[in-house]
Amino acid sequence: MTTSRKTPILLTGATGYIGGAVLAHLLNHPNASNFEICTIVRNSAKASALRSKFGVNVVEGTFQDLDKVESLAEKSHVIFHLADADDESFMKAILAGMRKRHVTLGDLPVLIHTASSGTGVIVDDARGAFASETIYNDNDVTQMKSIPDTAFHRNVDLLVFNADTEGYIRGNIVAPSTVYGIAKNALVNAGVANDHSIQIPILVRASLARGRAGVVGEGKAIWPDVHIDDLAGLYISIFNAIVNKPDTTGHGFEGFYFGENGEHSWMSISCAIGDAMVALGYTSDASPSPFSTEELIKYFGSEAAGLYSGTNARCRADRGRALGWKPKYTTLDMLKSVRDEVEHYGELMKGGKLDFKFEPAAGK
Ligand SMILES: NC(=O)c1ccc[n+]([C@@H]2O[C@H](COP(=O)([O-])OP(=O)(O)OC[C@H]3O[C@@H](n4cnc5c(N)ncnc54)[C@H](OP(=O)(O)O)[C@@H]3O)[C@@H](O)[C@H]2O)c1
Structure with a gap:
C-alpha cells in the first residue's frame, strides 16, 4: 500500500x-x-x-x-x-x-x-480489391x-x-x-523512446527495398489514421x-x-511513397505496383501479414470526441508525413541498415 x-x-x-x-x-x-x-x-x-x-x-x-x-x-x-x-x-x-x-x-x-x-x-479480407x-x-x-x-x-x-x-x-x-x-x-x-510507427514504415521499407512503391492488390481498401x-x-x-x-x-x-482523425486508401499511401521515392532519387517511376506473394513473405514476414495492408478497417472515434478530444492533424498531414519516412529509411538503406523486423501489429 x-x-x-x-x-x-x-x-x-x-x-x-x-x-x-x-x-x-x-x-x-x-x-x-x-x-x-x-x-x-x-x-x-x-x-x-x-x-x-x-x-x-x-x-x-x-x-x-x-x-x-x-x-x-x-x-x-x-x-x-x-x-x-x-x-x-x-x-x-x-x-x-x-x-x-x-x-x-x-x-x-x-x-x-x-x-x-x-x-x-x-479488418476484413479485402486484399486491396474494394473499399468497404x-x-x-x-x-x-x-x-x-x-x-x-x-x-x-x-x-x-x-x-x-x-x-x-x-x-x-x-x-x-x-x-x-x-x-x-x-x-x-x-x-x-533523450534517446529513450522509439520515434517510428509500424504500418507506414513497413510499406516504406518494402518499397525502398524493391525499388518501387508497392501496394497490396489494387489498394482500394480503406483504413483510418x-x-x-x-x-x-x-x-x-x-x-x-x-x-x-x-x-x-x-x-x-x-x-x-x-x-482516428480521417481515413485513407492504401493506394494513397503507396502513391505518396512513390512520389517521395522519385523526389529523393530512388526511382524514376512514381506509380505503385502490386506486391507479389514472394514479396509479401519477404518484406512482411508472411503472405497473411502482408495482406493486412490490403484490409478495410473503417471506423469513427465519436466517443473520444464526445469527451472533448480535439485531434488537429488530418489525413493530408499523414500523406505529407510519408516523405520524412522515405527519407529516413532511405538513409538507412544507403547505410546498409534497412532491416525487416516483423511486428505482430502488422498482422502476423
Ligand atoms: N504504432 C501503431 O501504429 C499501432 C497501431 C495500433 C496498435 N498498436 C499497438 O500499440 C502497442 C504499442 O505500439 P508501439 O508502436 O508504441 O510499439 P513500440 O514502439 O515497439 O513499443 C513497444 C514497447 O513495449 C516494450 N516491450 C515489448 N516487449 C517487451 C518485453 N518483453 N519486456 C519489456 N518491454 C517490452 C518495448 O520496450 P523496448 O524499447 O525495450 O523494446 C517498448 O517500450 C502495441 O501493442 C501495438 O501493437 C500500435
Missing part, C-alpha cells in the same frame, strides 16, 4: 512509440506534480535516463517478470498499458495486481489498455459487442472487459488506427474525463475508443 498522496500511475511501454508520446504528455500535464509515475523497462541505460532526466520511477525488468508486473500493478491507481499488448500472461498479471488492490484497499483502479491490434479488430461500406462507431455499443471474440488479439481485450464487468477495475480500451508521424518529444530527444501526438492526446482526454467526471464517463464497452 502506498502512503503517498500523489496518484500512483504505472505506464508500460515508456520506451515505445506510443508509450513515449503518452509519457511526454503526462509529464507536461497541468497536474503532473501530483503524479507518481512508475514504468517497467528492460534497457538499463534508458531506465537510468528516465530516472535522472524525467524523475520517473523505473523498475528494471521484462514483461515476462510476472511477479514484478503484478506487484507494480497492485501499487497503481491508474495503469496506462501502452506496450506490446498482445500477451495474455502479461495482462493477467496486471489484472491480478489490480484485483489485489481492489480487495485490500477498496480502491477501484483504472486501466487504459491499448488494443494490440488497434483497429485491426475490425461498413463503418464502425465506438459510440455504438451493440456494434462494438458484435466484434467476434476470435478477432485479431481480441482475447486480451476480452480480459479487460471481463474484469470491468466483474467490477474490480474501471476498464478502458484504446484501439489506435494507422498511427503516423516521426514522434518528436522529450523522450525521443491518427497522428501520434493526437493519439497521445486521446489517452490524456480519457484520463482527464475519468478523473474529473467519473460518474458520467463510461467504462467497459462504454470505455472503448477508436483513435
Whole structure:
C-alpha cells in the first residue's frame, strides 16, 4: 500500500512509440506534480535516463517478470498499458495486481489498455480489391459487442472487459488506427523512446527495398489514421474525463475508443511513397505496383501479414470526441508525413541498415 498522496500511475511501454508520446504528455500535464509515475523497462541505460532526466520511477525488468508486473500493478491507481499488448500472461498479471488492490484497499483502479491490434479488430479480407461500406462507431455499443471474440488479439481485450464487468477495475480500451508521424518529444530527444510507427514504415521499407512503391492488390481498401501526438492526446482526454467526471464517463464497452482523425486508401499511401521515392532519387517511376506473394513473405514476414495492408478497417472515434478530444492533424498531414519516412529509411538503406523486423501489429 502506498502512503503517498500523489496518484500512483504505472505506464508500460515508456520506451515505445506510443508509450513515449503518452509519457511526454503526462509529464507536461497541468497536474503532473501530483503524479507518481512508475514504468517497467528492460534497457538499463534508458531506465537510468528516465530516472535522472524525467524523475520517473523505473523498475528494471521484462514483461515476462510476472511477479514484478503484478506487484507494480497492485501499487497503481491508474495503469496506462501502452506496450506490446498482445500477451495474455502479461495482462493477467496486471489484472491480478489490480484485483489485489481492489480487495485490500477498496480502491477501484483504472486501466487504459491499448488494443494490440488497434483497429485491426475490425479488418476484413479485402486484399486491396474494394473499399468497404461498413463503418464502425465506438459510440455504438451493440456494434462494438458484435466484434467476434476470435478477432485479431481480441482475447486480451476480452480480459479487460471481463474484469470491468466483474467490477474490480474501471476498464478502458484504446484501439489506435494507422498511427503516423516521426514522434518528436522529450523522450525521443533523450534517446529513450522509439520515434517510428509500424504500418507506414513497413510499406516504406518494402518499397525502398524493391525499388518501387508497392501496394497490396489494387489498394482500394480503406483504413483510418491518427497522428501520434493526437493519439497521445486521446489517452490524456480519457484520463482527464475519468478523473474529473467519473460518474458520467463510461467504462467497459462504454470505455472503448477508436483513435482516428480521417481515413485513407492504401493506394494513397503507396502513391505518396512513390512520389517521395522519385523526389529523393530512388526511382524514376512514381506509380505503385502490386506486391507479389514472394514479396509479401519477404518484406512482411508472411503472405497473411502482408495482406493486412490490403484490409478495410473503417471506423469513427465519436466517443473520444464526445469527451472533448480535439485531434488537429488530418489525413493530408499523414500523406505529407510519408516523405520524412522515405527519407529516413532511405538513409538507412544507403547505410546498409534497412532491416525487416516483423511486428505482430502488422498482422502476423
Ligand atoms: N504504432 C501503431 O501504429 C499501432 C497501431 C495500433 C496498435 N498498436 C499497438 O500499440 C502497442 C504499442 O505500439 P508501439 O508502436 O508504441 O510499439 P513500440 O514502439 O515497439 O513499443 C513497444 C514497447 O513495449 C516494450 N516491450 C515489448 N516487449 C517487451 C518485453 N518483453 N519486456 C519489456 N518491454 C517490452 C518495448 O520496450 P523496448 O524499447 O525495450 O523494446 C517498448 O517500450 C502495441 O501493442 C501495438 O501493437 C500500435
